[in-house]
Amino acid sequence: MNPPVSARNPSDMDRIVLATSVKFPLASYLMDPAFDPGSPSPLYYLQSKCKANSSIPYPSGQATCSSDVNKELYKCKGGNKQHKEDNEFAAAFDFSDSNGAKYNMTVWHEETQVTNFMMGITFEYNRLPRWLNLASNAYLQVLQGPGTQMLFEFIKEVPTIIRLDSRVQGVLDFLLRIASFGLLIYPVTVLVSLIVYEKEKNLRIMMKMHGLRDTAYWAITYFYSLIISVLFVQFFLIAGEISGLTFFSKNDYTLQSIFYFIHVNWQISFVFVIAALVSTVKTAQVISSSYMMLVCVLAFFVAGRCIESTDISSSVVLLVEIFPGFALYRGVYEFQKYATFARNGADVGMRWKNLSDTGNGMKTAMIIMVTEWVVMLLLAYYLDQVVSSGSGRTKSPFFFLPTFRKKPTSQQSMQINSSQVLPGNNQSDVDQERQKVEQLMKEGSRTHTAVCDNIRKIYPGRDGNPAKAAVKGLSLALERSECFGMLGPNGAGKTSFISMMIGLTEPTSGTAYIEGLDITTRMDEVYTCMGVCPQFDLLWETLTGREHLYFYGRLKNLTGSTLAQAVEEALKEVNLFHGGIADKHAGKYSGGMKRRLSVAISLIGDPKIVYLDEPSTGLDPVSRNSLWSVVKRAKQNRAILLTTHSMEEAEALCDRLGVFVDGALRCVGNPKELKGRYGGYFIFTMTTTSGKNDEEVEDMVVSLCRNAVKTYHLGGTQKFELPKQEVRLADIFQLVENAKSKFPVQAWGLADTTLEDVFIKVTRQAQARSSDE
Known part of the structure; x- marks a missing residue:
């Protein structure tokens, strides 16, 4: 809009002009549309004698001092509550010192940078030359008429070398800040x-069961993570x-x-906290990825807004930066800010002396990260002790208080638990074992490696279900050079018992001693003298068999030539030495090879007690017999507790057997003794055609042996138990001949009592007794 004719006399004009625009599009970040000749946006000359060509009313009046100019500019900037959405960019031109003979103009312009909250970008406006050109031409037209126009070529930016425009460079800085922040927090997921x-x-509990203490594990993991993180950061800095x-x-x-070193230490402690709370890789990846995305978004939309805003107090900014990750963002922001200063005229960016600059939040960010580093390390240790995290039994949430700590006890000083010995002169084998344990508890013994004193495990009831007694007061003593086999049906409580012995769970009552060490108070010491072959192979797929044995051998304090010799012997004993098998990755092993490697791991380092959980599962007959030979040799100087479902394996390896049913030990003895005690009978089997002569067969057997017991009957096949003291073999053969002369006999058989028969008989009796109770 041009001024009216009456306003063309300089003496009649107001001397202050406000130039504004009314749009805020993306294009206006590079040039205000008001100063673009091809733009449809209007240009307003706001004077007391001119009306603005806009439907928006603007106040007009005589400006008497600089405060009036500031007020008007503030309204154009956004202080006008009524038209706040305009968000104009404004400037003021003071012509009060100009006349027809002299041109002297003062420009009032804004120096603050505007931040787009949605994009997090700080834009710079370099419009002063254009404004000067525009105002000068306007003044010239007032003096000479509207047809006069001159291009003031001398009002230009200083020529520079071709480079990215400073305004575009601001966008690149923003993208660099995003990339840097995202890269620095990415290692959390890995x-x-x-x-x-x-x-x-x-694998962690496997290492712990072979002697690796929690402090050593976390120290090794920490420094390994630190080395990886520091190398990553250095590559990041050098590449930049x-x-x-x-x-x-x-x-x-x-x-x-130094800043990024503090950050990686903070990051590792933060990772430890997450790792203590989750138990699967999938969950950990979901949580860490979600955190990374969330903290990136919140950093730009919350932390960035708080840092750049002048309306938010420093205390609020401090509280925001306490959120994990925001202190890193503040440091990255400060580095970028000082780099921008350096690019726009300063000699250098941030130096150590700049930490005390007003508005520099780097020092605060570093203090926050150091504080959180220490706090989260302590929190990670606490959670690792009280949360079930795959590291063995957990502690009370108040374990750090003296009243919640258990005092170590020795076998000699331990008070005897109530044994509930059954009365009577003729004690069973189980009662005799209990009495033996009581005697050992009173007197002590150097010949027994393991002593279990009335150990119990009761799982509390949930969802209205009653409590479950998995182990009901087990007393057992294992001598050195003894292999004790534990038999029992699924759900009998064997796994619960083994879990207590190897430190996975804590006994509800009672205890056990390994080499005189109480498992309830000194389990870390027990780990150093035991070996475990778990039911399922726990191996690193990327390590070779030899590397596994070297690793676990070092945990057993083997070094140098002693370690190398022990590894070589272990590989040879389990038939993994020849053919380069020892140097193949365990992930490429067959199931049988993995099983043999697990057995070798459990035996390396000469442990005092070894737990073998179904060691021959998945082995072919040749490898199984070879493994049995290894176990027989290994038990010469240690106690072995073996669980198995193979009666053949139990009879071949075990010096004593115990049948475990419904949480209790039902019988104890060597295989021959058990077969004699619970057997003592022949198993007679006869099969006839279509079962037509079943009653006749049963009558013939009962006539031969009055106390015969029929244990099986299906179709034409019947099975009987014949007490050995009541029959002779010749009489049984005669019965078969008589039967053949009367009716067709398809098959018959006579066998002595097997260990499997004993197991079945004891199990059925125990289950029947439990159901009656």
Whole structure:
């Protein structure tokens, strides 16, 4: 809009002009549409004698001092509550010192940077030359008429070397900040997956059961993670320096290194907290990825807004930066800010002396990260002790209080638990074993490796279900050089008993001693003298068989030539030495090879007691017999507790057997003794045609042996137990001949009592007794 004719006399005009625009599109970040000749947006000359060509009313009046100008500019900037959505960019031109003979103009313009909250970008406006050109032409037209126009070529930016426009460079800075922040927090996902993998695969508890203490595990894991993270950060800094980005090249290298070193330590402690709370890699990846996305979004939309806003107090900003990850964002923001200063005229970016600059939040960010680093390390240790995390039994949430700590006890000082010995002079084998344990508890013994004193495990009831007694007061003593076999049906409580012995769960009452060490108070010491072959192979798929044995051998304090010899002997004993098998990755092993490697791991380092949970599962007959030979040799100087469902394996390896049914030990003895005690009969089997002569067969057997018991009857097949003291073999053969002369006999058989028969008989009797109770 041009001024009216009456306003063309300079003496009649107001001397202050406000130039504004009414739009805020993306294109206006580079040039205000008001100063674009091809733009449809209007240009307003706001004067007391002119009306603005806009439907929006603007106040007009005589400006008497600079405060009036400031007020009007503030309204155009956004202080006008009524038309706040305009969000104009404004400038004021003071012509009060100009006349027809002299041109002297003062420009009032805004120097603050505007931040787009939705994009997190700070834009710079370099419009002053254009404004000067525009105002000068306007003044010239007032003096000479509207047809006069001159291009003031001398009002231009200083020529520079071709480069990215400074306004576009601001966008690149924003993208660099995003990329840097995202890269720096990305290792969280990788590190937490590595730690949780060992927990999910039970590799950590496997290491712990072979003597690796929690402090050693976390120290090794911490420094391993630290080395990886520091190398990553150094690569990040060097790559940025080589690329010539001012974000890296202008800021002090040592300051950046120290800041990022604090960050990676904070990051590792944060990873430890996450790892203590989850038990699967999939869950860990979901949580860490969600955290990474969330913290990136919140950093730009919340932390960035709080840092750049002048309306938010420093205390609120401090509280925001306490959120995990926001302190890192503040540090990255400060590095970028000082790099921008350096690019726009300053000699250098941030230096150590700049930490005390007003508005510099780097020092606060570093203090926050150091504090959170220490706090989260302590929190991670606490959670690892009280949360079930694959590291063995957990502690009370108040374990750090003296009243919740258990005092170590020795076998000699331990008070005897109530044994509930059954009365009577003729005690059973189980009662005799209990009395033996009581005697050992009173007197002590150096010949027994393991002593279980009335150990119990009761799982509390849930969802209205009653409590479950998995182990009901087991008393057992194992001598050195003894292999004790534990037999029992599924759900009998064998796994619960073994779990207590190897430290996975804690006894509800009672205890056990390994080499005089109480498992309830000194389990860390017990781990150093035991070996475990779990039911399922717990191996690293990327390590070779030899590397596994070297690792577990070192946990048993083997070194040098002693370690090398022990590894070689172990590989030879389980038939993994020849043909390069020892140097293949365990992930490429067959099931039988993995089983043999697990047995070798349990035996390396000369442990005092070894737990073998179904060691021959999945082995072919040749490998199984070879493994049995290894176990027989191994038991010469240690106690072995073996669980199996193979009666052949139990009879071949075990010096004593115990049948475990419904949480209680039902019988104890060597295989021959058990067969004699619970057997003592022949198993006679006869099969006739279509079962037509079943009653006749039964009558003939009863006539031969009055106390014969029929144990099986299906179709034409019947099975009888014949007490040995009541029959002779010749009489049985005569019965068969008589039967053949009367009716067709398809098949018959006579066998002595097997260990399997004993197992079945004891199990059925125990289950029948439990159902009656």
